[in-house]
Ligand SMILES: Nc1nc2c(c(=O)[nH]1)N[C@H]1C(S)=C(S)[C@@H](COP(=O)(O)OP(=O)(O)OC[C@H]3O[C@@H](n4cnc5c(=O)[nH]c(N)nc54)[C@H](O)[C@@H]3O)O[C@H]1N2
């Protein structure tokens with residue numbers, strides 16, 4: 001039997017999947033051809049799902065930590081729930097609801113998994129995080145110039161002649177947009193260009209690869225703008241009709257001489273000319289920005305600068321970042337409005353310090369593996385391990401965060417429960433249909449929320465309301481084709497999208513010069529100085545094909561611990577290809593294996609992200625950071641390290 005479903009993983013593509021079930025067991029997961037964007041192709045993670053569902057690392061029962069020794073006791077749900085709610089009530093009584101922290105992210109983006117269960121926590125008025133660990137600085141950057149951050153639909157790639165992946169390793173991180181770009185190259189003779197300081201798998205297959213120093217994209221963009229201006233390639237009518245503040249922007253761009261651009265970016269001016277020519281004269285163009293581009297000290301500024309290039313050439317929203325914001329989804333599924341409480345909101349980026357300080361006495365974690373994925377791992381661990389902090393984890397699989405929990409609760413995977421998710425790129429939706437019964441004693445987030453609420457003696461009816469009825473309000477104005485009922489009946493619906501030539505800025509135009517900026521943020525994109533100390537290397541790190549962050553190590557083995565180093569830096573540091581090296585800074589260290597390669601320039605290192613070495617050293621212990629000014633995002637890609 002083949003069951004149709006949709007993937008809710010933290011990935012822009014959200015495949016339609018066809019799952020083969022034999023005698024109640026999943027035997028195969030394949031990409032479905034019914035989605036025009038994901039079109040029958042899927043990634044190694046979906047293909048590996050049968051092994052992930054039946055993995056030895058599944059959490060199948062509730063567990064409570066042994067009192068005085070390492071390890072857990074297997075317990076009943078009643079025992080676990082009693083323990084959790086007793087401790088939760090005691091904590092709220094003794095320290096107030098702000099001493100309880102809800103810590104979750106996007107392990108499963110289904111709305112019944114990641115949104116509806118917030119009702120309990122919203123009702124209790126606990127502390128929440130600002131969810132800034134991934135894409136928030138890029139959104140804030142685009143908001144300044146465009147109002148909302150939405151861009152082109154993936155299908156539009158087929159009409160393009162020039163497709164630029166900028167700080168975006170699409171071949172790995174959004175393979176369906178990459179596949180559409182390849183199709184445009186085959187059928188439309190499109191050029192694929194990659195701008196990335198390292199020779200990523202996408203750069204390997206590009207027609208042109210430009211490699212500025214990390215965090216110098218603003219300089220590159222001003223250089224590009226200057227070239228376009230000097231060649232008279234600017235669409236002045238479009239600028240007049242649709243934009244604001246071009247003269248100030250132009251004045252700044254003209255300050256970026258070829259010499260200055262070369263000095264800051266480390267690139268040859270010829271690269272700027274080549275990119276400028278193909279953008280201006282190569283036919284319809286688009287720039288797809290990655291999330292990696294905006295995870296550095298310069299992150300938000302990078303996105304601001306890159307996003308303005310298509311506007312110079314007269315293109316409405318000639319970019320893609322993510323499309324999560326250009327939709328009409330409404331309602332109050334999380335219950336935040338109904339609860340009507342002012343929550344304390346804390347930064348995800350500086351959470352380590354707050355945890356270590358003991359700001360929270362009870363932490364409820366689900367849909368996230370914060371021990372490996374938050375920065376400042378040392379403080380994160382120290383905080384979780386405090387004797388006055390109680391940690392509950394609800395997860396599908398054992399991970400490093402379960403190791404530090406007081407109670408571990410078993411969750412079904414997305415193949416074992418019904419749900420609804422939305423892609424960050426395309427607009428097609430079909431129901432996530434439960435394919436098999438939940439493994440072991442695992443129970444979904446909705447059930448768990450209700451059981452906790454009952455034990456806490458919460459009587460408010462809306463906490464227990466049927467989530468499928470409650471979700472209907474999300475769709476009141478949201479659909480271009482189909483109805484909510486169609487969706488529930490297993491049919492595809494299509495989301496309505498905001499028009500491209502519509503700008504939600506204060507002037508209603510594309511603002512080259514942003515009229516509303518937070519304090520300390522320049523109205524024009526701003527290039528900070530980047531470190532040129534030869535002893536300090538910048539550690540870039542990014543997504544790799546077979547894993548979703550820290551997931552799928554049970555299926556595919558450990559994530560590669562290779563670290564790329566340029567021959568020049570290798571020699572300076574006495575490192576040879578294949579050497580075991582220690583990568584360190586004042587905050588921590590991790591042991592990796594050197595790969596001496598010209599895929600990275602001098603001063604730049606690259607490895608997979610979210611690593612842990614055999615000695616238990618965590619990569620993110622190297623990252624102790626302040627949030628970005630704009631959007632509060634992380635700065636993983638400006639971590640300075642040494643190597644020995
Ligand atoms: N297979 C797989 N796919 C995934 C994920 C996964 O874990 N596995 N995770 C999903 C999620 S949550 C995310 S956030 C995305 C991330 O995927 P992407 O958006 O592609 O981001 P990254 O892989 O972090 O980085 C992309 C590229 O940016 C480059 N880069 C770093 N700094 C700079 C800079 O200053 N300038 C420029 N021009 N480039 C720079 C890096 O070298 C890297 O090659 O992937 C999603 N897709």
Ligand SMILES: Nc1nc2c(c(=O)[nH]1)N[C@H]1C(S)=C(S)[C@@H](COP(=O)(O)OP(=O)(O)OC[C@H]3O[C@@H](n4cnc5c(=O)[nH]c(N)nc54)[C@H](O)[C@@H]3O)O[C@H]1N2
Nearest residue numbers: 105107108134367368369373394395411549550609610636
């Ligand atoms: N060094 C470094 N660190 C980074 C980044 C970086 O670029 N460099 N990038 C950051 C980014 S962009 C992101 S998005 C974050 C990701 O950080 P996390 O969201 O912490 O990443 P995952 O490892 O995918 O953890 C998700 C967890 O959810 C669980 N899960 C899956 N499905 C379900 C479900 O249905 N129910 C429940 N209860 N649990 C489920 C999984 O088993 C897994 O343990 O990492 C950030 N950390």
Ligand SMILES: [Mo]
Nearest residue numbers: 133134135291
């Ligand atoms: Mo992310």
